[in-house]
Amino acid sequence: MLGVNSDKDRKALKVTLAEQDITWRNWWDNGLIDGPIHTTWQVVQRPSIYIIDAKGVLRFKEIQADQIDAAIDQLLAEMTKGDK
Amino acid sequence: MRVLIGTILISIVCSTAIAEDSIAAKEYQALVDEFELEGGARTFAKRFLKIAQEHPSDPKATEALLWVVTNVRGRSDTTAALQLLEKQHASSAQLSSACANIARSRSIAAEKLLRAIVTQGDNLETRAAACFHLARLLETESGIIVQLKQQPELAPRVLQYYGKEYGKHLSGLELADLSKQRELVYQQMLRTFSKIKTTDGTMGELAQKALFAIHHLTVGKHPPEIKGEDVFGKEFKLSDYRGKVVMLSFWGHW
Structure with a gap:
């Protein structure tokens, strides 16, 4: 299980990961819904x-x-x- | 001098009047007026078709057929109108703004007409518009097939919404064929209409993006590599996980 996350704030994301017990590894897509990974993969809806x-x-x-x-x-x- | 100008003016007025007073134009206007009073587009479709059949070379014939395509979707009259447009009017300038409506007409004849406009269209913009909406039509059809595969119970609703004829045609389509068709259309878009602008960038950019999706972001293909930092700044790659089944989630709080 891997994730690509588009949250704005990387610090806040660390808290979310800990709070919600998210153990899978995540690429952080520069805090953008149209970050480079989302763009390349042409992701139009989240969660996807x-x-x-x-x-x-x-x-x-x-x-x-x-x-x-x-x-x-x-x-x-x-x-x-x-x-x- | 003044008399001369007056005469010219009168003759211009007269010639326009004659052009607008063709039998087809009169019949067309009478029918439009009647429709606006009574409504019920379906019952009018055959009468608009008749104008086009009786006056095939009058510009109003194209307009009458487009009236049917725009106001009546998914019926046999729609198909008849599209087929007449394809046979006799594919190079008409009036089709330039009609491509979106043709693509939405819910008829098996829409694709063929759009293809005819792509090759025979009035000018480059019209041909480009036909190509753009042909691609959209094929995307929509692919979307329907994907959804039908996931939820076969939707089949009766597809038949109901798209009409018996087109609905049946849709449920018989193969995803692989559609994918090949889309690829060809986007290749033509890239070759011929690359510089034409749309609201989402040029058609060249659009085609490249779509071709990338067909080649890499479709089920059965190898998706692009992901290489980047995790939340702690440590770099890792998607290909590190080759040999494992990977569930990849795009998510975020927003």
């Missing part, structure tokens, strides 16, 4: 969740919250299959 498989291929884009578990299970299963 993408899932990338073990081979680095984008598999799910702007996925609905209730479909995330099934999607990750599917990709993990593909991964173990590939190992055998």
Whole structure:
């Protein structure tokens, strides 16, 4: 789990991360909703969740919250299959 | 001298009057007036079509067909109007401001007409407008297909909103085909209409952004690298996580 965060204040963000027990690593996108990462990825809505498989291929884009578990299970299963 | 000017004026007035008084123009105006009194665009569509069919070379024919396209969406009359425009009026100057309405007409014939305007349009701006709205139309169609895949229960509503004919056509579209079509349209946009301005920058910039999305930000493609600092200032990269399933969230408080 990784994040790209667009909050303005980096200090305040540190507090948020601690308070809400956010343990995943986040790129900080210069405090802009149109920061360089958001621009390159052409992100139009937040929160917006993408899932990338073990081979680095984008598999799910702007996925609905209730479909995330099934999607990750599917990709993990593909991964173990590939190992055998 | 004064008499001469007077004569010229009169002849100008007369010639305009004649042009505006063509049978098609009279019929068109009468129908517009009647519609404004009664309303109910659908019942008028066939009568506007008739004016265009009976006076194909009159400029009012184009206007009558555009009336149908603008006021009646997703019906067989809409398709008939679009098909006539494509066959007989694709190079008409009147189409320059109609491309958005054509793209929104909810008919299988809209795409073909826009393609015809892209090649045969009156001037570069008109052709560019057709290309821009053709791209928008294909984007909208892709969006519908993606949504239908996620929520198949929406299918009856798609049929209802887009009409039987176009709705059926939509549900039969393949995302991969649409993606290829979009790619071709944006390549043409980049080649031919690059310098034309839109509210979101030039069409060249627009096309490049869209092509990047098709090649890198679409399901099944390799997304761009992310390299940057975390909240504590330590640098890390997305590719560091290759070999793992990565859930990537764009988020923030605002």
